[in-house]
Amino acid sequence: MYNIIDSKYERGAILKVLTKNENICVECHQCEDACSVAFFKAADREKSSVRVDRKKTGEINLTTCTQCGVCIDVCPVQAISRDKNGIVRINKKECVGCFMCVAACPEDAMMYNKDLIEPFKCVSCGICTQECPTGAIKIEDI
Amino acid sequence: MNVEEMRKSHKRLTEFAYQTGTIDRGYNNRTLYINVSTNEIKEKPVSQEMKEKFIGGKGFGLKLMWDAVNDNTKWNDPENTIVVSGGPVCGTTQYPGAGKSLVVSISPATGIVIDSNVGGYFGPYLKFSGFDAMAIQGKAEKDIIIYINGDDGEIVIDEAPDEALDGHVLGEQLTEMYAKDEKDKKNISVITAGSAAKHTYMGLLNFTFYDLRRQVTRLKQAGRGGIGTVFRDKNIKGIVVRYAGTKGNSNKPANFDKVARTGIKLHREIERLDDNLMRIRQVGTANIIEVMSAHDLLPTHNFQYGTHENVVNIHSNVFRDNYLTQGLPDGCWFGCSLACAKAADKFKLKTGPYAGKLVTVDGPEYETAAGVGSNLGIFDPEAILEINFYCDTYAIDTISFGTTTAFVMECFERGIINKDITGGLELKFGNKEAALELLHQMSRGEGFGPIVGKGIRKLKQYFADNHGADYDFLHDIGMEAKGLEYSQYMSKESLAQQGGYTFANKGPQHDEAWLIFMDMVNNQIPTFDDKAEALHYFPMFRTWFGLMGFCKLPWNDIFPESNKYQDEPAKIPEHVQNYVDVYNGVTGFHIDKDELILQSERVYNFQKVFNLRLGGGSRESDIAPYRAVGPVTKEEYLSREDRYNKEMIEKIGMDPSNMTLEERIAATREYRMKQYYKLMDTVYARKGWSDQGVPTIEKLQELGMDFPDVIEVVKRYL
Ligand code: SF4
Ligand code: SF4
Ligand code: SF4
Numbered sequence: 001m002y003n004i005i006d007s008k009y010e011r012g013a014i015l016k017v018l019t020k021n022e023n024i025c026v027e028c029h030q031c032e033d034a035c036s037v038a039f040f041k042a043a044d045r046e047k048s049s050v051r052v053d054r055k056k057t058g059e060i061n062l063t064t065c066t067q068c069g070v071c072i073d074v075c076p077v078q079a080i081s082r083d084k085n086g087i088v089r090i091n092k093k094e095c096v097g098c099f100m101c102v103a104a105c106p107e108d109a110m111m112y113n114k115d116l117i118e119p120f121k122c123v124s125c126g127i128c129t130q131e132c133p134t135g136a137i138k139i140e141d142i
Numbered sequence: 143m144n145v146e147e148m149r150k151s152h153k154r155l156t157e158f159a160y161q162t163g164t165i166d167r168g169y170n171n172r173t174l175y176i177n178v179s180t181n182e183i184k185e186k187p188v189s190q191e192m193k194e195k196f197i198g199g200k201g202f203g204l205k206l207m208w209d210a211v212n213d214n215t216k217w218n219d220p221e222n223t224i225v226v227s228g229g230p231v232c233g234t235t236q237y238p239g240a241g242k243s244l245v246v247s248i249s250p251a252t253g254i255v256i257d258s259n260v261g262g263y264f265g266p267y268l269k270f271s272g273f274d275a276m277a278i279q280g281k282a283e284k285d286i287i288i289y290i291n292g293d294d295g296e297i298v299i300d301e302a303p304d305e306a307l308d309g310h311v312l313g314e315q316l317t318e319m320y321a322k323d324e325k326d327k328k329n330i331s332v333i334t335a336g337s338a339a340k341h342t343y344m345g346l347l348n349f350t351f352y353d354l355r356r357q358v359t360r361l362k363q364a365g366r367g368g369i370g371t372v373f374r375d376k377n378i379k380g381i382v383v384r385y386a387g388t389k390g391n392s393n394k395p396a397n398f399d400k401v402a403r404t405g406i407k408l409h410r411e412i413e414r415l416d417d418n419l420m421r422i423r424q425v426g427t428a429n430i431i432e433v434m435s436a437h438d439l440l441p442t443h444n445f446q447y448g449t450h451e452n453v454v455n456i457h458s459n460v461f462r463d464n465y466l467t468q469g470l471p472d473g474c475w476f477g478c479s480l481a482c483a484k485a486a487d488k489f490k491l492k493t494g495p496y497a498g499k500l501v502t503v504d505g506p507e508y509e510t511a512a513g514v515g516s517n518l519g520i521f522d523p524e525a526i527l528e529i530n531f532y533c534d535t536y537a538i539d540t541i542s543f544g545t546t547t548a549f550v551m552e553c554f555e556r557g558i559i560n561k562d563i564t565g566g567l568e569l570k571f572g573n574k575e576a577a578l579e580l581l582h583q584m585s586r587g588e589g590f591g592p593i594v595g596k597g598i599r600k601l602k603q604y605f606a607d608n609h610g611a612d613y614d615f616l617h618d619i620g621m622e623a624k625g626l627e628y629s630q631y632m633s634k635e636s637l638a639q640q641g642g643y644t645f646a647n648k649g650p651q652h653d654e655a656w657l658i659f660m661d662m663v664n665n666q667i668p669t670f671d672d673k674a675e676a677l678h679y680f681p682m683f684r685t686w687f688g689l690m691g692f693c694k695l696p697w698n699d700i701f702p703e704s705n706k707y708q709d710e711p712a713k714i715p716e717h718v719q720n721y722v723d724v725y726n727g728v729t730g731f732h733i734d735k736d737e738l739i740l741q742s743e744r745v746y747n748f749q750k751v752f753n754l755r756l757g758g759g760s761r762e763s764d765i766a767p768y769r770a771v772g773p774v775t776k777e778e779y780l781s782r783e784d785r786y787n788k789e790m791i792e793k794i795g796m797d798p799s800n801m802t803l804e805e806r807i808a809a810t811r812e813y814r815m816k817q818y819y820k821l822m823d824t825v826y827a828r829k830g831w832s833d834q835g836v837p838t839i840e841k842l843q844e845l846g847m848d849f850p851d852v853i854e855v856v857k858r859y860l
Contacts, residue, residue, distance in 0.1 A: 073469065073471070074471050076354075076473055076476050077476065095389075096389060097235050097390015097391065098235040098236055098390070098476045098477030098479075099236050099402060099405060099406050102409065103479065104413055104479075114399035114402070117389055117391050
């Protein structure tokens with residue numbers, strides 16, 4: 001009854017998603033630089049929507065957004081919705097900066113940075129994948 | 143009639159223009175004064191001293207009230223004032239529970255100052271519009287609406303003859319009237335009362351927020367003490383604020399990152415743990431219905447008993463599974479991920495003027511479910527929702543309605559009153575139709591309803607004077623102190639809670655101290671000194687929420703995994719540090735957790751002196767009716783006979799087997815009241831008060847609250 005998924009996107013249609021294969025990541029961090037340069041004009045991994053780090057267990061951990069839409073439902077002002085291609089996007093004008101979406105994201109892919117009063121996330125643009133030397137991250141149609 | 147026609151019938155009384163954009167580090171450094179007798183509107187500066195000593199929220203409310211009234215002001219005198227104030231953190235969107243308004247006024251029920259903590263968007267929008275508080279004095283000639291346009295810096299007062307009175311209708315009307323379009327509705331918040339406020343002393347104020355997903359105006363209540371009655375006595379119909387453009391830094395914090403990181407940490411904690419702790423996001427506060435019942439602590443039949451075989455019918459899961467809409471971000475302000483503001487959607491009303499309509503019911507909160515449910519012997523979830531709905535829209539406090547009606551029902555069952563007196567209402571426990579009819583009478587201002595609506599203190603006198611009732615017995619079973627009805631916890635078996643309730647400055651409301659579990663269930667505060675320390679610390683700590691514009695729930699209705707390893711787990715030390723960090727992050731000050739308590743202590747003592755100034759605050763006013771302390775009647779004693787007999791042997795040193803029931807009840811009473819008075823003495827000493835409960839001059843000096851007019855008041859009593 002309260003489904004707010006943007007009507008222009010039909011469930012089941014093709015959706016471009018950034019997928020990951022941690023086994024072949026070489027931790028060059030090129031993707032982080034590419035993303036942050038593209039969106040924030042500075043190579044600063046803290047401003048990248050894709051992240052490379054290690055799990056507590058020592059294994060490589062790639063953080064990517066699956067476009068699952070969990071964040072859509074927690075936003076109190078409906079600032080998050082799917083665009084016509086199904087990509088989950090934040091309308092910064094509407095956002096009141098509560099960061100509930102940051103905590104609700106099951107992938108930790110909704111990002112916070114101290115210089116910004118709104119969160120930011122991956123929009124499946126694929127810029128990062130062009131820099132990845134091994135194909136550890138890819139844009140795939142699902 | 144549509145809202146355009148209603149708007150056309152408005153008559154402009156005054157207009158006022160002001161400068162916006164003044165907020166810095168949580169303060170605008172000015173308050174708004176409106177006199178509805180003279181239509182004077184002006185700004186008042188906030189001094190550095192006011193910020194240091196009174197902090198904000200309830201502190202500002204008390205300070206502005208103190209300056210506005212005199213020693214003899216009564217609730218319905220024009221100089222009585224209603225102050226709404228957020229506090230420095232109010233309007234923060236990252237930390238859960240940072241959108242509360244505190245409302246302060248002289249109460250028709252108690253004759254002293256009352257304060258009530260309420261959600262909805264009004265407090266934050268008032269601040270973003272440019273004011274740390276709003277004080278309303280005077281009495282309008284005809285019904286008015288006050289509109290604060292925080293985008294353009296404009297305030298108007300209009301005579302408004304055509305809008306509805308009831309909260310759920312008026313809230314919708316005014317939201318629609320002042321919003322540009324559907325999307326803009328979230329930028330409006332309205333304060334309303336309702337049709338029953340004028341006919342009772344338990345009128346409340348609704349504070350609205352617009353729910354974008356349900357597309358309805360939701361109502362949160364400043365419930366206690368009859369502030370809605372004062373509001374209607376001033377002939378105010380509604381107050382509207384609009385502010386478009388809320389952002390994460392609208393409160394202009396000194397250190398955004400500190401506030402945001404602390405907030406995200408708590409959001410994550412809630413995300414991880416709430417489903418296995420209190421389940422606030424699923425059922426709101428109703429989860430404690432079954433917990434209280436399991437501990438024999440759920441007020442039942444006017445606080446006589448602590449459980450009932452039919453409680454299963456109103457367990458929180460019944461509400462969750464059948465009524466409350468799940469999975470929505472139900473915060474009463476942006477950023478509350480604890481989201482207790484549950485609602486039952488498309489609920490079909492069966493009685494009253496809105497019978498047959500599908501409505502959204504906010505709640506029920508625990509207090510309501512217990513107050514109008516178990517305490518009235520009503521174990522029907524739909525009746526509880528219906529009473530909840532009508533209380534809110536008519537502007538009746540569910541707590542006072544529940545406790546007062548429970549008292550009336552016990553009087554009815556005991557034959558103290560009868561159908562001739564109630565106007566034909568069969569006010570037996572469990573009679574939901576009669577309870578609802580009482581409520582509808584309060585709205586219409588006719589029949590027995592308005593008499594009941596004056597509250598227990600007035601009823602005791604009324605039944606004794608007019609119907610020959612035994613006043614002393616009524617005094618034993620009437621659950622009020624200072625004129626305010628008790629909220630819905632059984633304090634009988636917890637000495638600390640008896641004090642927590644009855645010593646509370648405004649009257650017996652659990653928001654000052656809730657110690658039942660620490661005291662009775664977990665036995666963590668066994669000695670008098672332990673109890674007195676708890677009755678110092680917790681009231682002070684909880685007072686602080688009211689200075690800030692914080693909600694209490696995210697303090698201890700969620701706690702981190704590590705909490706149980708802390709020295710004092712009941713304080714939730716990590717969350718206390720969060721509060722210190724958020725306050726410092728917003729204001730740029732550098733307090734620690736001890737200074738936090740000191741901030742509260744200043745305001746708390748000021749409120750106590752204020753009570754004395756208005757003729758309250760005496761030692762006598764801190765004495766509980768006996769039902770809050772022990773078993774009044776045989777039935778009550780017998781319902782817990784083992785517990786009471788054991789107490790006779792172990793604590794009192796008497797052998798119950800040689801005594802009649804009456805003798806045992808009398809001996810228990812003597813013992814328990816002695817304990818109660820001893821607790822009073824110990825707590826007064828811990829607080830730095832005289833044995834009559836008056837703050838000493840030394841204490842006020844130590845706190846820096848030794849203003850000449852404050853000292854002048856205490857001198858009368860020392
Ligand atoms: S940011 Fe997180 S919650 Fe939102 S779509 Fe991406 S993975 Fe899902
Ligand atoms: S931070 Fe912005 S986008 Fe995220 S939930 Fe809050 S308001 Fe919505
Ligand atoms: S816990 Fe409930 S009352 Fe408190 S701020 Fe959140 S939604 Fe409002």
